[in-house]
Amino acid sequence: MDTQKHADMAADMAVVDYDSKDLEPPILTVEEAVERSSFYEVPPFLYPSHVGDFSEGMAEADHKILSSEVFLIIYSFP
Secondary structure, three states, X not given: OOOHHHHXXXXXXXXXXXXXXXXXXXOOOHHHHHHOOXXXXXXXXXXXXXXXXXXXXXXXXXXXXXXXXXXXXXXXXX
């Protein structure tokens, strides 16, 4: 009978070799992806959709957001 222990032992014995000689350099930034036209199209089922009237919904809400703050942290790697 196979068990998780047997699966883990088999995985530990596996040897995987990757051929990287024909690979392009990795894309590490959004700018590089745009420059190289490397991006995924958003599938239609993920498109934003309009649901109801925002102002009406906020007016009818039991709880109100009176104020908020947004912090934007930008990381820059050399």
